[in-house]
Amino acid sequence: MKNLKIASIPGDGIGNEVVPAAIKVLETIANIHGGMKFDFTHFPYGCEYYLENGAMMAEDGLERLKDFDGIFLGAVGNAKLVPDHVSLWGLLIKIRREFEQVINIRPAKVLKGVKSPLVNPKDFDLIVVRENSEGEYSSVGGRIYQGEDELAIQNNIFSRKATERAMRYAFELALKRKKHVTSATKSNGIVYSMPFWDEVFKDVSKDYPTVDTDSQHIDALSAFFITHPDKFDVIVASNLFGDILTDLGAAIMGSIGVAPAANINVNGKYPSMFEPVHGSAPDIIGKGIANPLGQIWTAKMMLDHFGEEELGNLLLAAIESVTSAGILTPDLGGIHTTEEVTVEIIRKLAN
Amino acid sequence: MKNLKIASIPGDGIGNEVVPAAIKVLETIANIHGGMKFDFTHFPYGCEYYLENGAMMAEDGLERLKDFDGIFLGAVGNAKLVPDHVSLWGLLIKIRREFEQVINIRPAKVLKGVKSPLVNPKDFDLIVVRENSEGEYSSVGGRIYQGEDELAIQNNIFSRKATERAMRYAFELALKRKKHVTSATKSNGIVYSMPFWDEVFKDVSKDYPTVDTDSQHIDALSAFFITHPDKFDVIVASNLFGDILTDLGAAIMGSIGVAPAANINVNGKYPSMFEPVHGSAPDIIGKGIANPLGQIWTAKMMLDHFGEEELGNLLLAAIESVTSAGILTPDLGGIHTTEEVTVEIIRKLAN
Numbered sequence: 282m283k284n285l286k287i288a289s290i291p292g293d294g295i296g297n298e299v300v301p302a303a304i305k306v307l308e309t310i311a312n313i314h315g316g317m318k319f320d321f322t323h324f325p326y327g328c329e330y331y332l333e334n335g336a337m338m339a340e341d342g343l344e345r346l347k348d349f350d351g352i353f354l355g356a357v358g359n360a361k362l363v364p365d366h367v368s369l370w371g372l373l374i375k376i377r378r379e380f381e382q383v384i385n386i387r388p389a390k391v392l393k394g395v396k397s398p399l400v401n402p403k404d405f406d407l408i409v410v411r412e413n414s415e416g417e418y419s420s421v422g423g424r425i426y427q428g429e430d431e432l433a434i435q436n437n438i439f440s441r442k443a444t445e446r447a448m449r450y451a452f453e454l455a456l457k458r459k460k461h462v463t464s465a466t467k468s469n470g471i472v473y474s475m476p477f478w479d480e481v482f483k484d485v486s487k488d489y490p491t492v493d494t495d496s497q498h499i500d501a502l503s504a505f506f507i508t509h510p511d512k513f514d515v516i517v518a519s520n521l522f523g524d525i526l527t528d529l530g531a532a533i534m535g536s537i538g539v540a541p542a543a544n545i546n547v548n549g550k551y552p553s554m555f556e557p558v559h560g561s562a563p564d565i566i567g568k569g570i571a572n573p574l575g576q577i578w579t580a581k582m583m584l585d586h587f588g589e590e591e592l593g594n595l596l597l598a599a600i601e602s603v604t605s606a607g608i609l610t611p612d613l614g615g616i617h618t619t620e621e622v623t624v625e626i627i628r629k630l631a632n
Numbered sequence: 633m634k635n636l637k638i639a640s641i642p643g644d645g646i647g648n649e650v651v652p653a654a655i656k657v658l659e660t661i662a663n664i665h666g667g668m669k670f671d672f673t674h675f676p677y678g679c680e681y682y683l684e685n686g687a688m689m690a691e692d693g694l695e696r697l698k699d700f701d702g703i704f705l706g707a708v709g710n711a712k713l714v715p716d717h718v719s720l721w722g723l724l725i726k727i728r729r730e731f732e733q734v735i736n737i738r739p740a741k742v743l744k745g746v747k748s749p750l751v752n753p754k755d756f757d758l759i760v761v762r763e764n765s766e767g768e769y770s771s772v773g774g775r776i777y778q779g780e781d782e783l784a785i786q787n788n789i790f791s792r793k794a795t796e797r798a799m800r801y802a803f804e805l806a807l808k809r810k811k812h813v814t815s816a817t818k819s820n821g822i823v824y825s826m827p828f829w830d831e832v833f834k835d836v837s838k839d840y841p842t843v844d845t846d847s848q849h850i851d852a853l854s855a856f857f858i859t860h861p862d863k864f865d866v867i868v869a870s871n872l873f874g875d876i877l878t879d880l881g882a883a884i885m886g887s888i889g890v891a892p893a894a895n896i897n898v899n900g901k902y903p904s905m906f907e908p909v910h911g912s913a914p915d916i917i918g919k920g921i922a923n924p925l926g927q928i929w930t931a932k933m934m935l936d937h938f939g940e941e942e943l944g945n946l947l948l949a950a951i952e953s954v955t956s957a958g959i960l961t962p963d964l965g966g967i968h969t970t971e972e973v974t975v976e977i978i979r980k981l982a983n
């Protein structure tokens with residue numbers, strides 16, 4: 282019996298609505314299909330925790346989390362309570378960094394029965410491999426002068442180690458898919474970090490002669506998501522570019538509420554973290570209409586990660602049979618609640 | 633008689649096909665509507681010039697250009713001939729910087745008769761005001777170490793002066809439109825430059841109490857372009873974010889070949905430069921099918937800039953009557969050539 286110890290952090294806003302839903306689904310899977318068990322421990326970290334304790338997580342929070350097999354996170358941030366850069370860097374980005382979750386993988390495809398805002402999304406079906414540890418999200422920078430002359434400086438930091446690691450991950454993934462990797466660059470405008478990025482891409486690609494490659498500037502690439510959505514397989518992108526492309530991907534999927542993600546620790550020293558692409562959506566808190574699919578699909582990614590790909594595929598099939606049947610939350614044009622969608626998925630799994 | 637001295641730089645690739653087309657249109661307008669005359673001087677700067685001369689423009693190129701009333705540019709860059717960062721920083725970005733063209737304005741809307749890739753683009757009609765002088769496009773950075781330990785560092789530099797200037801420009805524009813400004817930020821992930829950007833935005837907005845504002849992270853904002861295309865009026869964005877958003881806007885318009893732009897010198901010391909959003913499109917050079925609409929619409933922006941808004945509106949009306957009639961290049965799903973589209977626009981204007 283595989284016993285998986287998972288730390289659950291619902292976090293803020295609708296995280297508290299979709300994480301419990303996805304946990305019910307995971308428990309159903311474990312019950313029905315046997316051979317594995319989830320053991321969830323709940324952590325109340327987030328903006329409300331901050332208001333009470335002056336920090337986004339307990340002082341020894343990382344210590345408490347580090348021996349779990351995985352972390353199942355909802356959403357972090359509610360700017361009405363805590364400034365975003367405080368909440369995010371105190372919890373989400375902190376865990377990504379400290380637990381060396383250096384790769385963020387985010388698949389995007391249009392689910393059966395879900396309407397894309399694109400006239401013709403064709404075979405939109407890709408994975409973005411996002412460098413998750415450095416790049417444009419750096420804590421190196423500052424300000425000088427006050428008033429009229431004030432300057433803010435922010436360093437983008439790209440190391441060969443991290444860049445190469447993300448690229449190799451992308452190529453390995455491509456070998457299992459359609460053998461194509463697109464590199465997101467902007468070396469025509471950003472003349473130190475991005476030409477470096479291109480060089481590393483060229484070097485790494487030599488080790489994968491069977492994988493086709495192309496390189497697109499982020500502006501054109503964003504446009505191609507809309508005009509040529511079927512032209513992609515695996516995309517490797519820096520922290521910021523990956524962030525932008527995956528929200529675009531989510532929009533093309535029909536709603537950011539659908540998009541799953543995983544922050545992967547590749548050296549085995551710390552747990553990986555599974556969190557959907559969407560945020561805490563303060564505007565719909567408590568209405569019972571949050572889309573649970575992003576979180577539930579994220580649960581599928583967690584199953585895959587633990588080697589349970591068969592169960593993962595079963596879960597994705599259950600999701601798609603429910604979306605095909607038109608059982609959708611309002612963000613997807615439906616009339617159903619978080620609960621109704623979840624119950625239907627559980628019913629499918631039970632059959 | 634208003635006599636406008638314009639430097640024309642067709643540049644690379646299809647720049648050489650669409651600039652002559654747009655010049656014919658401008659000359660027609662001047663002939664028919666009188667009161668003004670264009671006097672074009674042609675400069676052969678670009679990648680082929682580089683191959684012959686080892687530089688993207690003449691040594692005294694800026695000196696030669698600086699007394700013109702305006703610069704009418706096609707496209708720069710052809711990575712098969714010259715690395716992008718060399719060609720762009722040697723011509724396009726050089727002129728933007730040296731001539732203090734600190735604001736880049738880029739309208740986006742779906743023209744009549746043009747099919748958007750969005751199912752429902754609704755009233756997609758916005759202007760992006762892009763900071764054009766600093767930010768993520770900085771020439772400050774470098775590398776350290778070799779091999780495994782190599783690091784590339786790139787500084788993003790945001791000054792209060794430039795940030796405020798772009799924002800004021802956006803607010804002034806909004807006063808003449810729907811009185812709404814959206815700020816493109818990423819202060820949840822990028823913690824020095826972007827919180828600074830937010831602060832300046834807050835400060836500037838106080839001077840415009842009749843203008844509504846909102847602030848969106850670039851990832852979500854990119855997604856909203858697809859899911860809520862009618863929610864925008866004026867958007868103010870940093871150099872990089874403006875670059876990405878305007879390509880997205882162009883994609884929603886149906887083709888990047890349609891999108892116009894202007895690089896504005898606001899202190900009156902140097903000419904402004906008018907160049908469409910699209911690039912040199914090396915793949916379709918010489919086929920006669922480049923879309924001239926981006927360049928022609930850019931000519932309209934030049935007319936507006938010289939106070940000829942009536943003529944500018946006439947030109948846009950001519951463009952739309954041609955698109956409504958289905959006279960479109962292949963990028964818009966049509967079967968017409970650069971020449972045919974241009975001739976039709978000229979015919980409309982002559983009537």
Ligand SMILES: CC(C)[C@H](C(=O)O)[C@@H](O)C(=O)O
Nearest residue numbers: 469470500709720724875909
């Ligand atoms: C060619 C490139 C440097 C340029 C930019 O990023 O500014 C282009 O994409 C644009 O938008 O004008």
Ligand SMILES: CC(C)[C@H](C(=O)O)[C@@H](O)C(=O)O
Nearest residue numbers: 358369374524558820821851
């Ligand atoms: C909340 C924010 C800091 C975060 C990011 O940009 O990484 C989010 O947008 C994401 O994509 O996970």
